[in-house]
Amino acid sequence: MTGFAVLVVDDEPGMRDTLMAILELNGYRASSAPDGETAVAAVREGAFDVVVMDVRMPGRDGVSVLEEMGDPPPQVILMTAYAQEERLRAAVKASAFAIVHKPFATHRMLSLIADASRAVNNVSRAAQ
């Protein structure tokens, strides 16, 4: 489970910092990006297994970023504080791994990230 690279994308520094701290505490390699543009660039440059991303951000929103993820795309967990049904349906179509409503139980987020990492593992094993 450890050693997976996770990118946290959120315009809220508090969320970025605490989530990174939690991930590191649980053995993940965590990085962060404050907006969608930076996130797209980061995913293209570095190989991230899992992306945890807020839906509503200034500039590009999480769903549009999800649609532009690299090949092979990382597993993306979307976080939302809003009930934007249309955008979320689009996100699901663009194969988000999961959608989590803020505020979430930290245990729940961790178990979702673990599931997503396992899925990455399976995909890469299948690719080999």
Added chain:
Amino acid sequence: MAEATDRGRTQRKRVRLRLRLISAVTLVVLGGAVAASSLVAQNAIRDQERVLLQERAGEAASVLAGAFAGVQDSLELLGTLAVTNRGRPSTFASAARSVITTSNEGVLVTAQHGTSMVVTAATGNAPAVGQAIPADQDQLARRALSTTGMVSGVLPDGSRRWLAFAIGNAAGPGTVVWERAAFSAAASAQLPTGPWGDLNLALYLSSRPEPTALLAATTSKLPLAGGVQYPFTVGADTWLLVASSPAPLVGTLVQDTPWIVLGIGAIVAALVTTVVEIQSRRRAYAATLVEERTASLRRAVTDLEQAQAQLVRQEKMAAMGQLASTVGHELRNPLAVIMNVLYLLETMAGAGASEAMRRHLATAKRETSAATLIVSDLLDYSAERVPMSTPVQLADLMTEALSVVPPPTGVEVVTHIEPDTDIHADRDQIRQVLLNLITNGYDSMPDGGVLDVSVRSAGDSAQITVTDTGMGMDEATTSRIFTPFYTTKSRGIGLGLAVTKRVVEAHGGTISLQSTPSVGTSFTVTVPTAETMASVPK
């Protein structure tokens, strides 16, 4: 509206059976006026009839008086003749014969001779000279002697009667000059014909209608009912003529006038009453219509006002909802961060954390969850979220929920959770349901107690039961417990159970409760295990 119309119709129907007050008054007033007019006419006609009868009687009396007016002069003259021609009876006789017109009449002179009256001269139907007159005729003779002027009387004489006129001392002192005429004993129909032909008359030789003084009458039905009395003088005596009319003197038509007035008046009164009644009913009908229309207008205005007020209220609520939604959403990010921080603190402190620190952390977690729950309830209530169905492990979800809201001090949680109770549901919404039930249980036990939580399969559904040993609720509270914004707690906004019920029912499930004051409350939620909502395409 329909009810009002029906009532109006019934009222009109009922009124149709009897006169309105105004019409009744009209009828009574007009009827009274007609009756009074009829009575007045009747009185006037009766008076007129009487006046006419009086006049006719007067005429008859004056004719009769005139007929006998010359008798006194004749008798005085005959008396003088009897004195001056004493010893020459032929002169007296020839003078007397000129007075006599029928064989029934006779003229005689009597003189006092001792105690009786003796005839001294006679002509016509009279006793012979030297004869004494019957004693019953003496009375008239004596009255004649003591009276100045002529007296008269009816003298019975067997089958006949005499009408006798007598004047005293006309042929010397103590003498009486008589003229008399014989009548049959029956008095009726013996009056000579005259201008009174259509009247019933009775002639009395006295001032009062005494049967013994009756001289003649035109009818045998005596005394005359309703007749007028007309006294008149003949010589020194007063005679009385009583007259009545068998047929109205004023004429039959005039006689019937009161009845004609009454009849025509009654018809007019009935017509006027009918017109008044019709007008009155029309007015009443119009008034009822106006009343009904006014009432319906008023209702319409009230409805409009209520609708307007409702709109204003709804707009206010919408604005409030918008505000609540915005604030709620804005609170979600900081709440998420706080929960992360709490996790970090808990993990970092690890096994080295003191008991006090663990308790404080638990309180912070519980209160943050409570705040989160309030925000979620508010958002779920103000803007319904479309549930997104995914497979949910109910046992895991319950464990997670219990970890998110650790029990407060004094509360013990007992769980009976069957593993592998899978359902298809919106995970976040069912989690909210569990959190609401758990925090409700905690809140009802401020002095501590036991929260019994069970999750089990029951056929094709899963059953969740949360039972507390708290203060319980009475029936009034139980009946309103799912009403939005209804709360018995000092905190919270009263949406938890309302949202819980809505979510459970949206999942095709049921929620019920049993509560006893001072014993506790037990909520039971049943959710179908099969998918009941459109699943989210993966």
